Amino acid sequence: MAFLIPLALAGAALSVTAAKVYAHFNKPPPNPPPPPSPEVTEEIMIRSAQEKLGMDIVNHYNIAICGGSGSGKSSFINCIRGVADVELSSAFIYIDTGSAPSGINETTQAPACYRWPNNELPYLSLWDLPGGGTQKHPAETYFEDKTLYAFDCLLLLKAGRFTSLDVQIFKKAVEYKMPIAVVMTKADQDINNRTKTKARELGRKLTKDEYKSLIEETIRMLKNNAKEELISAGCAEPTLNAMFVVSAISYRDEKMNLLDDNDCPSLETEKVFLTCCNITVYRRNTA
Template identity: 40%
Template sequence: RGEGMPEHVIAAGDRRLQELAAKLAAMQRAFAEERESLGSRCEELERREAEIRAREEGVEAEKQAQKVREEARKNYPQPKWLTHLEGTINIGVVGNSGVGKSLFINKLRKVRPQAHGWAPVGVNETTREPTMYPFPGQPEVRIWDLPGAGTEAVPSATYVQDMGLRYFDKVLILTAGRFTSMDVELRDELEQHKVPYYMVRTKVDIDVWNNKEDNGADQKTTIAQIREDLKSNHPVGTSYLVSSRDPESFDMPVLVTELFPCMKRQLDADAPSFVPTAPAWNCSWAMPVVFSATLQGMQGRWRDGYSANYLLQGNQVHVSLLQ
């Protein structure tokens, strides 16, 4: 301070210096706070970036896993339990649990209740693992009762490859009501591998009874309504309406004929081999015994629905019963 400087000038200078010092201190505090806040924001940004990277890695890993699953799904191996494919006809019966696969197989094979080879039937899921049932009298024809999809033991995600559907000769897809997305997925899988399949609607006898009780509709009307519903709301192509409790009604006979065309034998009383007046019988030295047209058409070996064998030779018949 210079000598002789007025006191009020000195005081003003001191106040100015204090103000500048206060402003500097405030700026320093604001800078420190901003730097601290910026540091927190940087940490938050780094945390978010790390989270995004982790999610991206998770998505990529899931893509790769899905790709592996799809590849395995397309090229799944033959199941270990599906053996001896050569020289046999293997027919799979699939569908969600509770649609009546086991009873359907019993009726398809025409096995009496509780007889040897009877597939267990119940109100709960009775098929826990793939089970093979040979066709009576035709052991090379094997019907496979496959567990229902969507259970804890057989999850839907791996059902196609677990059941090895591409290795079957034919597959029947059963439903007791509407065909589900799983049913359509099974159909698409079979179409892809060119495996013949049949879409089967079971328990139509219950629908007929319910519709009669509730709406007074007769059987013909109910069946027509079911077919129209399948055509309009379930684009699955040809479907067969069957009742395992009444296997001789509805579409079961047609289904059996198409499923086993080689087991169908026509009774043609007018076939040349059975008609004495046909050219093959007109040789002068051939004097065959003349039977009625009905008896002529029945000559040969036959098997009924319960595997009893009948051998007709002339007017004699030999019967063998399967124990």
């Protein structure tokens, strides 16, 4: 699975890896993504994606950001593109290079495509999908209704426990042989809470080495808990290298030189970008 670096952020020189990513997504993909099964042919997949989502899967790479309400999908999309968060209001106007609106309640009612500002990556689109498990978006048919099989890669965002929707998406992705990564958001809150608890136990602030160890322990704990949750729900056992613990807000702040010493680091945010990028390009080149 693979992901990518937000090249629109800050003015830092591109790393070797970032330059490769930049080159990939500044030209159209060589092939459409492979159809998921003999029943879903390439023609059916393309037509369904265009009719239901208005998605161009021939000329663009498309990555779906999915998961339940409150998992931080919209904020995640904003952070990796380097744009500010905005709350949904009557004054909000959708622009594909602008901000994905966020709020306390579920704000994404229909699939929305977001592109990089300034046409930085002209052939890459991130899709903010509505939360499911509702009458309008039933979990049982969500995968097919939103043509998730037509995307290049799925990022299943998780904050708290897996919902029935999350489980259905994961099971269907395995069934359709779709690349899917579990992304645990808001990990900075878990780390901050555990840091305060540990500091109270010790009666002092943690040293840098203690803080680093606590972060590593928290990442292992979150991944193992997520793995056990999926297994308990009847899912195929996921591999830990397809799970990522992130703090997307810290990632954006770090790239913009706004991250304070006391802030949680970005964790595996960049790693998930690079992973997603690799699998996305690989699938198109071998389709």
